[in-house]
Structures are given as structure tokens and as C-alpha cells.
Amino acid sequence: MFSRCDASKADQHAAAAAHLVAAPRAAELPVMAFINNAGGSLTSALMLTMLAWGVRWLRAELNRKRREEESGKQASRRTVGRFFGRLSPVALRMLVETGPYPHHIFTLRPPGSNDALPAELRGALRVSEARVATVLGSEAAWREAFQGVPFPKPHFMLVFVGDTEAEELRAAAAAASCGFQRSLVLAGGLQVLVAGGAQPQADLRFINRDALAVLAGMCADAGVVHAPPATLIDVRRSDERALYGSIKGAAHIPVDQLPSALCLGPDQFLRQYRFAKPGPEDLVVFSCRTNTRAGWAAQLAQDAGLQRCLVLRQGVYGWRLDPAVKPYRGYRLQDAPPDAEPFQLEAVNAEAGRQELAQLGIPVL
Structure with a gap:
């Protein structure tokens, strides 16, 4: 049996237990209210973060494009290829x-x-x-862009x-960045x-x-x-000269280097090619x-201001005046060189x- 005192104590304990149980429940409302408020703050913060990230990305893209444009301008001035030159129409x-x-x-x-292009193009x-760098930087991209056209070899000449x-x-400059060092452009653009319309054929003069x-x-x-005095310039490749000989006294500039060579100053020309750069009045x-490459070389020289250019009509194939200069069939750089052709040595007339020199206005004694 419990006494009144015991009952009173039991009531006190029950009340305390009820308070302990009820206390967390009473605290739930403020806690839930705090979480709801926090959810709104996190959403706003996330939106602000994304907006700031977007602004930073946009600025980075604009800066990247600006750097690319500046890089392209600098490349166009400085990295157009080792054997770069300009062509006349x-x-x-x-x-x-x-x-x-x-x-x-x-x-x-x-x-x-759909624009019509001139006959030259x-x-x-x-x-x-x-897309120049893309198509020249990948054979797959080239094939996709120009189906059926072989990918250019590194020694090819590219004209823009x-x-x-x-x-x-x-x-x-983009071509040079892909390893193509022989670039040409049309002086003055399209x-x-x-404006010039049909261009006249080159007025070349030949010498036998x-x-x-x-x-x-x-x-x-x-x-x-x-x-x-006259300067004889052999514009064949180095392998042709080494295998089949060259006319005695001939200087050498491969035709693919001639457009850039004609743009060099006299000192740089002398250092690179080991003979004096011809002047406007030199023969x-x-x-x-x-005579195909030589004819084009003479046109390039005339465009550069050389006024007395001649083309050897027979070329080294028809020289036949020196046993060390052998005739041979034409071949591509990547092909096996052909054997030299037999020939009979002939005398100079x-x-x-x-008489021919007199007709050309070149007197001899």
C-alpha cells in the first residue's frame, strides 16, 4: 500500500516524465520552421552561384576569342611559312x-x-x-571536306x-601551323x-x-x-641535280623556294643561296x-622586277653538250628515280x- 506521500511523489515523477516527452514535440515547430527558411536561402544562393559562374564563363569565352584573334593577327604577320610568297594574276x-x-x-x-569564280580558280x-587548320590538320577532316582529292604531301605548294x-x-599562317611551309597568296586578293578579267599569257623569251x-x-x-655577264639559275629539285648533273656554273634555287627568295634582301639572299641576288637590269x-618550271620561274622573276629574263628552251634534257649532264625522264619526288637516258655528245654551234644573241640584243665579241 502506498501512502499519501508516496502517491504525491509518484504524481510528481509522472508529471516530470510527461514534460520530458512533450518537450521535444514542442520544439519540433521552431525546428521545422527554421528548415523551411533555410531551404529558401539555399535556392537563392544556388541561383546566385550559377549566375556568377555564367558571367565568369562568358568573360572567359570572350577573352579566349580575343586572344585567338590577336594570335591569328600575329601569326599572319610572322608565321606564314618558311617559303611564303605572293603571286600575280x-x-x-x-x-x-x-x-x-x-x-x-x-x-x-x-x-x-553560288558566286562565279574566275577561270583561274x-x-x-x-x-x-x-576551317583551314582543321582540314589541313587531319586527313580524316580533309577526306570529309574534299572527297576524292588526295591529302597534300608536306612539300606541296598551297595557294590561298x-x-x-x-x-x-x-x-x-594556319597552313604553316599544320606543317605546310610552302604557302602562296594572290597579291591584292580575289x-x-x-577586276583584271582575263589575264594575258606571259610574254616569255627563250634562249637556245x-x-x-x-x-x-x-x-x-x-x-x-x-x-x-649572265646568271644561270637551275630551278630543279636538289635530287635531280645530284643524280643527273647540272650545267657548269649554274646557281640553284628550287622553284618552290623562288617566290620567297625573290622577296629577300640582297644580304639575306646571298647568305641563303651563295650567289648575289640579280638586279632589275641583270641578265x-x-x-x-x-622548260615548264623555268618558264614559271621567269614569270615570277619578272613580277619581282627583273626585266631581262630568259628561259632555256631545251632544258637540261636537251643540253647534250657535257657528258656530266644526263637526260632523264621526269619523275615525282616520291617516285623511284629513273635511269639516265643514253645520248650522243654534240658540239656547240x-x-x-x-646570231641568236644578236637577235636577243645581247652582243658578244
Whole structure:
């Protein structure tokens, strides 16, 4: 039996227990209210964070594009390739019609354009300036863009024709970044070609082997004791000269290097090619295996201001005046070199050479 005192104590204990049980329940409302308020704060914070991130990303993109534009401008001035040069409309037409060197011509008008192109650019590959590095940097991208057209070899010459020369220069810089060092652009851009209409054929002058032999001093025993100085430039590849010989006294500039060589100053030209750069009034004769590359070289030289350019008509194939200079069939750089062809050594016709030189306005004594 419990006493009244015990009952009183039991009631006190029960009340305390009830208070302990009820206390957490009473605290639930403020806690739930705090969580709801916190949920609203987190959403706002997340939105502000995303907005700040978006602003930073946009700024980064704008800065990246600005850097790319500046880099492109600098590249167009400084990294257009080791053997970079400019072509006149006439030289471009000769390149298209005679094919003196392996090349691709690109028009920077975007693919799908319906604009008519001049005759010089029929068959040119269309690529926008922005995609030049993409198509030249990947054979897969090239095949996708130009189905059926072989990917260019590193030694190929790439010619860019755009609306402006600045656009062409940026494309040439992109090509150089992909390892193509032989870039050419059309001087003045496409507008010059369009404004000029049909370009006239090059007015080239040829010289036959007997006249060149007289100029080279090979006819002293025939009474020719003096001839005006002349520079003979062989524009064949180095492998051709090494395998089949070259005309005695000929200097050497491969035709793919000639556009850039003609832009060099006299001192730099001398250091690079080991002979003095010809001046506007100097007599210069160009030779190759036949006369295709030499003819284009003479046009390039005339465009650069050399006024007295001649082309060896027979080339080294028809020289036949020196046993060390052998005739051979033409071949590509990647092909196996052919055997030299047998030939009979022939004598110089000094009188015919003198008469031809007189007709060319080149007197000899």
C-alpha cells in the first residue's frame, strides 16, 4: 500500500516524465520552421552561384576569342611559312595551266557559295578561313571536306585566294601551323583577279642551248672571247641535280623556294643561296629539265622586277653538250628515280649562238 506521500511523489515523477516527452514535440515547430527558411536561402544562393559562374564563363569565352584573334593577327604577320610568297594574276594562271609544281589552290569563299569564280580558280578547293587548320590538320577532316582529292604531301605548294590579302595571310599562317611551309597568296586578293578579267599569257623569251653556251664562255676556240655577264639559275629539285648533273656554273634555287627568295634582301639572299641576288637590269637565264618550271620561274622573276629574263628552251634534257649532264625522264619526288637516258655528245654551234644573241640584243665579241 502506498501512502499519501508516496502517491504525491509518484504524481510528481509522472508529471516530470510527461514534460520530458512533450518537450521535444514542442520544439519540433521552431525546428521545422527554421528548415523551411533555410531551404529558401539555399535556392537563392544556388541561383546566385550559377549566375556568377555564367558571367565568369562568358568573360572567359570572350577573352579566349580575343586572344585567338590577336594570335591569328600575329601569326599572319610572322608565321606564314618558311617559303611564303605572293603571286600575280598572271603567275597564278600559269600555275593552273602548266602545273610547274605539285600544288592545291584554295578559294576562301565558303563551300556552297553560288558566286562565279574566275577561270583561274575553276576546280579550286573551297574552304572557309576558319576551317583551314582543321582540314589541313587531319586527313580524316580533309577526306570529309574534299572527297576524292588526295591529302597534300608536306612539300606541296598551297595557294590561298580570298576576298582580301589579310584573309589569305591568316589562312597561310594556319597552313604553316599544320606543317605546310610552302604557302602562296594572290597579291591584292580575289578582287584584283576579278577586276583584271582575263589575264594575258606571259610574254616569255627563250634562249637556245648554243646561245647559252656562248654566254657561258664555252666557245673561246670559235673566236668568242667576251660575252656579257649572265646568271644561270637551275630551278630543279636538289635530287635531280645530284643524280643527273647540272650545267657548269649554274646557281640553284628550287622553284618552290623562288617566290620567297625573290622577296629577300640582297644580304639575306646571298647568305641563303651563295650567289648575289640579280638586279632589275641583270641578265638571268632559268633552266629546268625541260622548260615548264623555268618558264614559271621567269614569270615570277619578272613580277619581282627583273626585266631581262630568259628561259632555256631545251632544258637540261636537251643540253647534250657535257657528258656530266644526263637526260632523264621526269619523275615525282616520291617516285623511284629513273635511269639516265643514253645520248650522243654534240658540239656547240657557235655561229648559230652568236646570231641568236644578236637577235636577243645581247652582243658578244
